Amino acid sequence: xxxxxxxxxxxxxxxxxxxxxxxxxxxxxxxxxxxxxxxxxxxxxxxxxxxxxxxxxxxxxxxxxxxxxxxxxxxxxxxxxxxxxxxxxxxxxxxxxxxxxxxxxxxxxxxxxxxxxxxxxxxxxxxxxxxxxxxxxxxxxxxxxxxxxxxxxxxxxxxxxxxxxxxxxxxxxxxxxxxxxxxxxxxxxxxxxxxxxxxxxxxxxxxxxxxxxxxxxxxxxxxxxxxxxxxxxxxxxxxxxxxxxxxxxxxxxxxxxxxxxxxxxxxxxxxxxxxxxxxxxxxxxxxxxxxxxxxxxxxxxxxxxxxxxxxxxxxxxxxxxxxxxxxxxxxxxxxxxxxxxxxxxxxxxxxxxxxxxxxxxxxxxxxxxxxxxxxxxxxxxxxxxxxxxxxxxxxxxxxxxxxxxxxxxxxxxxxxxxxxxxxxxxxxxxxxxxxxxxxxxxxxxxxxxxxxxxxxxxxxxxxxxxxxxxxxxxxxxxxxxxxxxxxxxxxxxxxxxxxxxxxxxxxxxxxxxxxxxxxxxxxxxxxxxxxxxxxxxxxxxxxxxxxxxxxxxxxxxxxxxxxxxxxxxxxxxxxxxxxxxxxxxxxxxxxxxxxxxxxxxxxxxxxxxxxxxxxxxxxxxxxxxxxxxxxxxxxxxxxxxxxxxxxxxxxxxxxxxxxxxxxxxxxxxxxxxxxxxxxxxxxxxxxxxxxxxxxxxxxxxxxxxxxxxxxxxxxxxxxxxxxxxxxxxxxxxxxxxxxxxxxxxxxxxxxxxxxxxxxxxxxxxxxxxxxxxxxxxxxxxxxxxxxxxxxxxxxxxxxxxxxxxxx
Numbered sequence: 029x030x031x032x033x034x035x036x037x038x039x040x041x042x043x044x045x046x047x048x049x050x051x052x053x054x055x056x057x058x059x060x061x062x063x064x065x066x067x068x069x070x071x072x073x074x075x076x077x078x079x080x081x082x083x084x085x086x087x088x089x090x091x092x093x094x095x096x097x098x099x100x101x102x103x104x105x106x107x108x109x110x111x112x113x114x115x116x117x118x119x120x121x122x123x124x125x126x127x128x129x130x131x132x133x134x135x136x137x138x139x140x141x142x143x144x145x146x147x148x149x150x151x152x153x154x155x156x157x158x159x160x161x162x163x164x165x166x167x168x169x170x171x172x173x174x175x176x177x178x179x180x181x182x183x184x185x186x187x188x189x190x191x192x193x194x195x196x197x198x199x200x201x202x203x204x205x206x207x208x209x210x211x212x213x214x215x216x217x218x219x220x221x222x223x224x225x226x227x228x229x230x231x232x233x234x235x236x237x238x239x240x241x242x243x244x245x246x247x248x249x250x251x252x253x254x255x256x257x258x259x260x261x262x263x264x265x266x267x268x269x270x271x272x273x274x275x276x277x278x279x280x281x282x283x284x285x286x287x288x289x290x291x292x293x294x295x296x297x298x299x300x301x302x303x304x305x306x307x308x309x310x311x312x313x314x315x316x317x318x319x320x321x322x323x324x325x326x327x328x329x330x331x332x333x334x335x336x337x338x339x340x341x342x343x344x345x346x347x348x349x350x351x352x353x354x355x356x357x358x359x360x361x362x363x364x365x366x367x368x369x370x371x372x373x374x375x376x377x378x379x380x381x382x383x384x385x386x387x388x389x390x391x392x393x394x395x396x397x398x399x400x401x402x403x404x405x406x407x408x409x410x411x412x413x414x415x416x417x418x419x420x421x422x423x424x425x426x427x428x429x430x431x432x433x434x435x436x437x438x439x440x441x442x443x444x445x446x447x448x449x450x451x452x453x454x455x456x457x458x459x460x461x462x463x464x465x466x467x468x469x470x471x472x473x474x475x476x477x478x479x480x481x482x483x484x485x486x487x488x489x490x491x492x493x494x495x496x497x498x499x500x501x502x503x504x505x506x507x508x509x510x511x512x513x514x515x516x517x518x519x520x521x522x523x524x525x526x527x528x529x530x531x532x533x534x535x536x537x538x539x540x541x542x543x544x545x546x547x548x549x550x551x552x553x554x555x556x557x558x559x560x561x562x563x564x565x566x567x568x569x570x571x572x573x574x575x576x577x578x579x580x581x582x583x584x585x586x587x588x589x590x591x592x593x594x595x596x597x598x599x600x601x602x603x604x605x606x607x608x609x610x611x612x613x614x615x616x617x618x619x620x621x622x623x624x625x626x627x628x629x630x631x632x633x634x635x636x637x638x639x640x641x642x643x644x645x646x647x648x649x650x651x652x653x654x655x656x657x658x659x660x661x662x663x664x665x666x667x668x669x670x671x672x673x674x675x676x677x678x679x680x681x682x683x684x685x686x687x688x689x690x691x692x693x694x695x696x697x698x699x700x701x702x703x704x705x706x707x708x709x710x711x712x713x714x715x716x717x718x719x720x721x722x723x724x725x726x727x728x729x730x731x732x733x734x735x736x737x738x739x740x741x742x743x744x745x746x747x748x749x750x751x752x753x754x755x756x757x758x759x760x761x762x763x764x765x766x767x768x769x770x771x772x773x774x775x776x777x778x779x780x781x782x783x784x785x786x787x788x789x790x791x792x793x794x795x796x797x798x799x800x801x802x803x804x805x806x807x808x809x810x811x812x813x814x815x816x817x818x819x820x821x822x823x824x825x826x827x828x829x830x831x832x833x834x835x
Contacts, residue, residue: 036104038219041180044111045219046228047416057108064412066119067132069112073105074134088138089145089167096173103177110168114188115416117161121195121426123371123415124405126157135160146192148200149518149549151492154455155428156195166192179217183229186210187420190236194426197493198520199552204240211236224293227256227330231421234337238423240552243345243585250334250341258288259334263358268318271311280316283358285327285335292328297368298414302377302404304364305397309389315361329369333421336363336372339379340423347586347617353383370414371422377401378430385437395441398434402427428454439463457482457497490514496525505529520550528559536563540572547579554583558590565593573597581613588617592624599631607631622651633663636675642687646694654698656705661695664688665708669715681715688712706732707755714762722762729759733787743794746805753808756791760784760815764822781823788816 040058042048053059060069096106120126135142135158142163146152152159168174169185189207193200211233220226230253237246254260261283268280307314327335339359346352360383363376381398384390405427435450439459448463461478478501486494492511499507508529511522527542543560547553561576577594584590591614598607611628618624629644641664648655667674668688671681692709699705710728713721736755742748763784792813799805 036107036178038179041178041219042222042225045180045183045225047413047419057105061108061112061115062413064115064416066112066116066412069108070116070132070134073109073112088135088141088163092164092167093171096168096171103174106168106171106174107178107181110165110174111184113161113168114165114184114191115412117158117165118191118416118419119412120157120161121428122424123412123419124427125408126405126427132158132161135164138163146195148196148202149515150196150198150521152195153197153426153428154491155431156426159195162188162191162195179219182210182214182217183219186214186236187232190232190239190420193239198550199240201551204552207236223256224330227253227293228418228421230256231330231333231337234341235421235423238337238340238344241344241554241583241585243341246337246341247345250337253334254338257293257331257334259331260286260288261335261338261359262286263355266318266320268316270313270316272313273311277319280318281354281358282316282318283335283362285325285331285362287325287327287331292326293330295328295330295369296414296417298370298373298410298417300407300409300414301368301370301373302401304377304380305393305400307390307393312389315365324366327366329367329372329418330421332363332367332369332372333418333423335359336376336379336423337421345586357383369417369422370410371417371419371424374401375422375424378425378433381430381433381437385433385440391437391441395434395437398430398437401430402434432456435459439466455485457485457494492519492521496521499525499529503529518549520546520553520556523549524553524556527556531559531563534566536566539563540567540569551579552583554580557583558587561590561593561597565597568600570597570600574601581610585613586617588614588621588624591617592627595627595631604631604634608635608637620651622648622655625651626655626657629657629660633660636667636673638664638667638674638680638684639687642684642691645691649694649698654695656695656699656702658702658704658708661692661705661708665711669711685712685715700731701735701738703732703736703751703755706735707758710758710762726762729755729762730783730787733759737791743798746799746802749795749799749805750808752791753795753805753812756788756812757815760788760812760819764815764818778823781819785816785819785823788812788819792816 036055036058040053040055043053044058044061047062057069057072096103116132138160142160143152145163146159166185166188169181169188175181186207189203189210193203214220214229220229230249234246234249234253237249263281264284265279266282267277269277270280336359339356342356342359343352360376360379363372364380367373367376377397378401381394384394431450431454435447435454438450439447444463444466448460448467451459451463461481479498482494482498482501486498492515495507495511495514499505499511505526508522508526511525512519515522523542523546527539527546530539530542540560540563543556543563546556547560557576557580561573561580564570564573564576574594574597577590577597580590581587581594591610595607595610595614598604598610608628608631611624611631614624615628625644625647629641629648632638632640632644641660645655645660664684665688667680668684671679674680674683689712692705692712696705696709706728710725710732713725713728732755736742736752742752763781792809795805795809
């Protein structure tokens, strides 16, 4: 065994990790792996020594552990067997060539055992092929003796875990937590000493976090790998044409990539790359024609993989809209146009298929490109070594996801029969039922037909998924119970469907226990957290709502409604500071929803963040032209008039007077008939204490008065009548104050006081006629009458024979 162990040193481990063929390598079995001869390696290593044991009913994991322990095979052979097995599994489900035959039957007897092990109490995707080879790889990589013998085992286990996640129907919290521990352990290995290996590992980790939509974590590793590779990416604009008949050039986006070092990481070229099909549109050009040549630098495969990973990161971290697609599609275009790597070209074309499926001018190419990619997988001109070059960092998706995309595109184009065939093949029964309904097959239409189709499949093989779908189709909760029992009470899917059933009926109290149990079994379920949060809001369970929305927002950070609801839960819990912070996240997701700005404004006013209140109000006016929130404006005005301290301890009068006046000027230019607005505007204007501003204040109060009494119903309600009386008191005081400052004496003062007297006289008469028996209003009216007497007396003095002696 010692001699065997020496045959694989760290250099060879590195070659296996990077898929680099070293002509000087003398280990035959290693050369076979790197040449893509996985079947030969497995048959050579496993047939002779394990075939007899594999045919037994013993647990495969126990068989292998016992064999490694007793050293019936050299440990390096176990490493080679596990790597060859993993690559063969990828060949069957990702890269091709995919054949109809069963391939290696060595482990077929262990297929059910493998599915039970890999399912993690839910289920594997029904389209996965040869899962026993992933199972074999994983249990070898998990072996502690193997991990101690070969440090690269941890990295291979990390890769295996990500593939394991891809074949599951559900995102697995168990795999996520185990893999995070693995990442930390791999980071300490001396195998990462070279820049290339460190960059490759960080890029693969970024892809792992991108799968789980952990935006902050993926950003950390992406930034690190960009620094190692010294890659800088920047979207730039240049003049160009997009259509054939376009005469005037318009600014177009393109991606500028710079590498701040002399050489890129070593890469190799694939001669038989997947082809980018022509658009063949009668209007749109095949690609944007720039007026000036855009200088392109040559990138290696690793640098291009970084570009593609950055594209995925931007896609997940930004709102889903047409503008986002315009901003991130240049990343995909850059890889499509320049890469010589098979995995990267295929992945980039996959992404383009998704984008182009939503545009009527590109949807046909999207369909043809998807069909071509599926057919091209079986092109044997491309060697396995070329297919696996930088595969784990490419973000390539399994073949059944591409087939699903093709089926959906066909359905959108009206090719229902072709879509139906694909959906049946992929066992996507919801989509199958949709196709039957579109085709109007009478014996297959309606709710009963959906249940009939599912029952037919259950008769072939009962699964948790099918029982849940039957429950959805029939509305019978007993089917969810059956699925729950079938999973030995461990399936998050069964509880999710059960909870969604009650949620759809708006029976939120009944839905909550099922949704809670589902996320306890699997905490990476965005849709469950979202519904749990909403159900908790409806039942006023604010603590549960806050927890659910917090967990959802950690998984999906671009949904502003969730951030908004999380803020609401915090407000109900009395934690307005956290609500304030959360609402800023909501605004990042959707800067153009005035409702979110309104919520943020309400929280800011409670926290004393008055400058932010003004900013929010101005943004609302940008979005909806006019907006009147008197309660907010009352508090803001009071803060300025009474010179209270804001959240930072600053004086409001000095800090806010000018921006608040500017805000009121903007509001009143659009809303001219609101009495409260003009009254508050007047109060603020008087603070400036200049003759001109006093005159403005009077004008604003006059507008407030006219707006108040212009409504014929204003004296029919006790509250509105009281408001008018209070306004009259303010008006009187302001008139008297301003009249004492008049510089042209008699004429101006008489005009002011005469106007005040006339306004008060009409109000006094109406109120006394209607509310003479109302003590509360009579008391307020008495104050108005006192002001009226003062004003009348002043006017009489001015009209007396001795008036000129005083004026």
